[in-house]
Amino acid sequence: MNKFFATFLDVLFPPLCHLCRAFIPDAGPLHICPACRERMPAVAHPLCPVCGIPFLGVGDDHVCGACRQSQPDFTAARAALLYEGECRELIHAYKYRYKTHLRRPLALLTAAPLRDFVAACASELIVPVPLHVRRLRERGFNQAVLLGEIWSREWGVPLERGAMRRIRWTEPQITLTAAQRRDNVKGAFDVRDAGVVKGRRVLLVDDVYTTGSTVKECAHVLKAAGASEVAVVTVARAVES
Template structure:
């Protein structure tokens, strides 16, 4: 009731366009902005989560995942990396607007909580940054988003278990074929036994080719993780 009155007299601003939002829910991104980012829905690849070009039919494995099954069990993006979701991620990561973490985490929560509940995870792990990148940016976006998710899902959050031990070039600057080699051997676990026998959710802001989460999953599976899925706020539409 109090929140209703506060929203009526002081309506919240949209995190993206800064317009007032009457009847705002929890996310605080207005309808108009949200329509610029398409939610990812079936049919899509049941492993890497790439959306198929058609609206017809059911989800199944894509050609790439049939040819070589990734080390993760599934990768799920909430929205395509476009429009307001892309702008919010840019503001968050590159302009240091850390308050964007909440709407981004909530957008992920709204779409992927069901998948995560069905998966029934033991641990949530953020994709780590190299300490040089951490110094440049000042924060790890995957940790900030993951903290909100872990609290809502009531799942333990292990922010320091997985580490990035080698500097890698940003994946966006590389051809798809070079990305797996770029991240090979870039991750390690501080205490491998903590991953053994666990069902793990990896968290990141954006999934591009999936090479980064694939390499993280490799490390976790080698340490005996039972199952690994990756959840991201956004996903690019092509591998």
């Protein structure tokens, strides 16, 4: 772009940080200032190679107690960022304040650190966690689909938007315990066309991994429909303290 024109655009639409509204001279595609970026800690090793939960302190990766007790139907789940601080704020604004343009920084912050994981999974298609039509009507968009569109381009894996659907209305998981969440989502999903997933390696995507009950149930349904393998990617990972 012509430098004069770029400056002109900066005056009209100054590049501001999505979080603190600070002016960023060299905004790049993220539009998050360095100070806010620093308050978005990454998921780091050591972690559980199955569910991806990070452990405090130093040491080697090892399977966590929960995964040892009950192995999920997915092979591995990974998130790029911890669901706290600025990351949590960004996801809230995206999902609950309808700022759909925030899918871009969220997807791009995730695309780079998880590129190797996705490549190792050799996934053949991306399947977003579906929303019930009632929720979709309320919100107007499925946050996992919008993220999946960018990830699909970034990772070169085709997106199957409607591979799964939510066939049963479920109350929001936010106030429920882990056991209640598991029951809440049981039987809530199905695969629309088993031919799409049969014998294929699926990358299931969502915005946040909390207790994992939603992605575990989706992975279970995908495997039952014949998917050869299911891996999971989310922007963020909640860690109970």
